[in-house]
Amino acid sequence: MKILVCVKQVPDTTEIKIDPVTNTLIRTGVPSIMNPFDAYAVEQALRLKEAAGGTVSVVSMGPPQAMSILTDALAMGADEAHLITDRRFGGSDTLATSYILSCAVRQLGPFDVILCGKQAIDGDTGQVGPEMAEHLGIAQVTYVSQLRPDGDRLEAVREHPDRQEILSVALPAVITVVKGEERPRFETIRGRLKANRQEIGILDREALPVEDEKIGLTGSPTKVKRTFTPERHAECVWVEGESAKDQAKALCQALSRAHVI
Numbered sequence: 001m002k003i004l005v006c007v008k009q010v011p012d013t014t015e016i017k018i019d020p021v022t023n024t025l026i027r028t029g030v031p032s033i034m035n036p037f038d039a040y041a042v043e044q045a046l047r048l049k050e051a052a053g054g055t056v057s058v059v060s061m062g063p064p065q066a067m068s069i070l071t072d073a074l075a076m077g078a079d080e081a082h083l084i085t086d087r088r089f090g091g092s093d094t095l096a097t098s099y100i101l102s103c104a105v106r107q108l109g110p111f112d113v114i115l116c117g118k119q120a121i122d123g124d125t126g127q128v129g130p131e132m133a134e135h136l137g138i139a140q141v142t143y144v145s146q147l148r149p150d151g152d153r154l155e156a157v158r159e160h161p162d163r164q165e166i167l168s169v170a171l172p173a174v175i176t177v178v179k180g181e182e183r184p185r186f187e188t189i190r191g192r193l194k195a196n197r198q199e200i201g202i203l204d205r206e207a208l209p210v211e212d213e214k215i216g217l218t219g220s221p222t223k224v225k226r227t228f229t230p231e232r233h234a235e236c237v238w239v240e241g242e243s244a245k246d247q248a249k250a251l252c253q254a255l256s257r258a259h260v261i
């Protein structure tokens with residue numbers, strides 16, 4: 001089974017700061033990590049390989065610094081890694097990003113399974129995986145917590161807020177992964193030493209068969225008009241009472257006045 005995992009480098013924080021002038025992420029001074037959902041996707045890929053054989057490749061689109069998360073994936077046990085990097089890819093929105101990634105899938109593939117995280121913790125759209133499936137014209141299963149080989153198909157456990165769904169999907173398919181019980185494995189010292197020596201393939205504009213009008217700002221129909229942190233005004237009410245019973249009664253009355261109960 002040929003498996004590809006798309007991994008994105010993200011700031012190591014959930015408090016994303018946006019430059020109000022350029023409307024882009026402020027990355028200066030913030031350490032970067034592999035998007036946590038993508039680490040779960042790498043784990044799922046390695047488990048699939050252990051169960052069905054094959055290879056695990058990883059790919060990331062980003063600046064040269066994104067090499068570090070590719071090396072992390074190699075240290076976890078991935079077989080090969082590729083970085084898609086070119087200034088002409090800069091400014092891409094999710095449609096352009098997923099288009100460029102799908103061109104890389106065609107170039108590096110064919111792959112049986114393409115794994116993504118359910119969302120990136122900075123952009124947070126959750127659009128790239130499903131859009132890649134559309135660009136490639138293949139099946140997709142989102143919010144998957146467990147994957148098992150099922151003959152020439154895959155069995156996927158899909159998470160809903162109130163239930164799980166077990167699906168059988170024909171390959172090739174794009175799968176987006178949530179944080180399941182199968183936590184990303186720790187790298188070994190041997191794995192890290194091997195990863196540090198491994199070469200990472202570079203794919204620039206010349207190496208990828210992309211149409212120029214579909215990449216970068218030109219290929220990005222999304223225009224960011226304004227970014228802001230919503231202001232939240234919270235009012236604090238102290239509930240007092242002599243005893244716990246009085247306090248509970250006062251709390252119920254306060255909630256009732258606020259039309260909460």
Ligand SMILES: Cc1cc2nc3c(=O)[nH]c(=O)nc-3n(C[C@H](O)[C@H](O)[C@H](O)COP(=O)(O)OP(=O)(O)OC[C@H]3O[C@@H](n4cnc5c(N)ncnc54)[C@H](O)[C@@H]3O)c2cc1C
Pocket residue numbers: 006007008009024035037038059060061062090091092093094095097098101115116117118119120121122123124125126127128129220222223224
């Ligand atoms: C108008 C606009 C302009 C933008 N300009 C820039 C810019 O100039 N520079 C910039 O850095 N960002 C820019 N962005 C953000 C960029 O579009 C997103 O980083 C990118 O499209 C991924 O979207 P997301 O973070 O919501 O990913 P999601 O859809 O939430 O990610 C889901 C999964 O897709 C995969 N994935 C997502 N992105 C990548 C990637 N790059 N490589 C590999 N796998 C990936 C991962 O598996 C991830 O878990 C711009 C966005 C918009 C809307």
